[in-house]
Amino acid sequence: MDWQELLFNFVGGLAIFLFGIKFMSDGLQKTAGDRMRSILEKYTSNPLKGVLAGILVTALISSSTGTTVMTIGLVNAGLMTLRQAIGVIMGANIGTTLTAFIIGIKIDDYALPIIAVGVLLFLFVKQRKYQYVGQIVLGFGLLFLGLKTMSSGVKPLANLQAFHDFITDLSSNPILGAIVGTVFTVIVQSSSAAIAILQSLAYEGLIPLAGALPVLLGDNLGSTITAVFASIGATVAARRAAAFHVIFNLIGVFIFMSVMSFFIPFIAWLGDITGANIRMQIAYAHGIFNMTNTLIHLPFVTLLAILVTKVVPGQMKQLQFGAIHLDERLLSNPSVALGNATHEILRMGEFAKETLNDAVNYFFTRDEKFGKLALQKEEIVNDLDKKTTEYLVRIQQSSLSEDESARSSILMQTINDIERIGDHSENIAELAEFSVAHKVEFSEDAIKELKEMINLTDKTIGLAIAALENEDKQIAEQVLQNESEIDKMERTFRKNHISRLNKNQCSGNSGAVFLDILSNLERMGDHSKNIAQYVLYGE
Known part of the structure; x- marks a missing residue:
């Protein structure tokens, strides 16, 4: 054989x-x-x-x-x-x-x-x-x-006695x-x-x-x-x-x-x-x-x-998946249905904000648990994006008043901004994963600047959601002020980091990650500003 x-x-x-x-x-x-x-x-x-x-x-x-x-x-x-x-x-x-x-x-x-x-x-x-x-x-x-x-x-195995x-x-x-x-x-x-x-x-x-x-x-x-x-x-x-x-x-x-x-x-x-x-x-x-x-x-x-x-014992924090406010029986009453859609969008905003918090925790602690949580919540944000958009489209097929039609359009745009905040949070989670995999180290100054900008961005997202929930123009104005400060931070911290790179105080990898995180935070500020402007100007 x-x-x-x-x-x-x-x-x-x-x-x-x-x-x-x-x-x-x-x-x-x-x-x-x-x-x-x-x-x-x-x-x-x-x-x-x-x-x-x-x-x-x-x-x-x-x-x-x-x-x-x-x-x-x-x-x-x-x-x-x-x-x-x-x-x-x-x-x-x-x-x-x-x-x-x-x-x-x-x-x-x-x-x-x-x-x-x-x-x-x-x-x-x-x-x-x-x-x-x-x-x-x-x-x-x-x-x-x-x-x-x-x-x-x-086939030859047929001739083998063993x-x-x-x-x-x-x-x-x-x-x-x-x-x-x-x-x-x-x-x-x-x-x-x-x-x-x-x-x-x-x-x-x-x-x-x-x-x-x-x-x-x-x-x-x-x-x-x-x-x-x-x-x-x-x-x-x-x-x-x-x-x-x-x-x-x-x-x-x-x-x-x-x-x-x-x-x-x-x-x-x-x-x-x-x-x-x-x-x-x-x-x-x-x-x-x-x-x-x-x-x-x-x-x-x-x-x-x-x-x-x-x-398989163990305590688990059960994430509430799927939409919980989008009752199809209320589609015949556009005003109530729009209210329900607003509640779902606010819930979506909370998940997007939590996604940022988990991504940031992953970056600073390097604990993969937070990275997985960030990706889970971002998937929920995407799921709510699709389901709430479909619900609003069905509302728009009804006879809407001028105010209801304007409100529906604003909510559509808000969904897009919240979904993009979730995407940028996911980007930060991926940058954290890259940092862990490649053992990227950051200077104390870089860490301090990141934390400062992250804290302001997180606060601004929360204020934008609160402004939307309460239709509070005063809070919306605060969002615009914070967004302007975020833009200034992004420019200042970018210059500072390039200076550190030129002085060989940071590596190329750390520089790329740092600048990418700044860009993602700045874009989150922009989307928060958009939400605030919907509250202020209705467009």
Whole structure:
């Protein structure tokens, strides 16, 4: 046996397969755009809808890992509750079975022409949407080419007695099979790849159905490790979502392992009556496992949420995600609806101000906790920006008085200014991250100047929000005075820092970061001034 050829074919085939599925998934995500994230945010109001959203998104992006990590990101940002995430994760487990069914179709022989079509579209067509289609087709072809290469590589194992003995142990010891599947999936970091390899081994006659199904269950359990990695350093809620993913699959594997003596004959019978090859039989088993497991868990979502709360203890400051004042029933009364929109905008302003405070704390303390909080709150600001704007657009479709129309226009502009304050705060958080990563140090004078300008900017944003809330022109005038002072500080501190740079008192990196922070603070002052002017002049 040529071990080098076997190893090269297997490792190379696995690499081509993983690249193909990643390339295809990226193409699908580019085609789908932000719609996938929007689906997860909007259509998860109850666990059943969450399951359906998880199935749809996973089927469209061809990656349960992508869906699960995206879901944990939304939980981490406060845009999704743990209960909603549980439904999505269950749906993602069902959606991922599509890949196994695709692999079950024997089209390996057409991998090269499929790749050729993909390359033509990807490289030689100028329209971006067709390039994305080409990327999907190319990834699809590479997936099957990798599978074919792996299959040809493992064929010689059929003549190896040690391999036969190992497979015999797997067939007679389901627990060993599940452990092997779990470990292998953890190693390759892709349950789709692990299951595809299992399908290839089975198709080549190297492993019987009785040995393959326990390994399949282990593959599902091993897939949870990615979610665990994604949750490291995240919020308590995000870690709980990852814990549910582990518990969900662990319970499912335990149930199916206990009925393995019935499960194996059932899948064999299903394969016989449908005339399916063993690849497709494994796909059947994968689909039945995940669908049954979801149906078992779905009625107990609330209890499962309580369970993972016990498993992952900890106090968490729950960020109130989503809009809380935008009542659609009040759209028929524009005056009241505008009042509600104003309350939501004020709430958005508070989040934008908190984003700045967290970003600044990250910069001075270098504690990543504050950086993550800043990014979470900035995502909430963006979410409120979209939802409040849509609400105001719907208000404007009603018959508005002249005053109501003017008020609506002002609120639209205010939303934009608050959203930009959030963006500049995010920029400061990113500059803080750069400073931490590159160990950028600042002089005492630079720190003192930054703190002085940050304090005034923070105070000015707070005054602008207060002026808007109370329609207080006196406070608005104070905002204009503060903004003028911020502009003077920016010019003075910029000159001071350039002088320090010329005297080699600061490094190039520290100089760039310092000046960028000044610019972001000055722009926040400008947006605060805009809000104050709306209060003063109504324009």
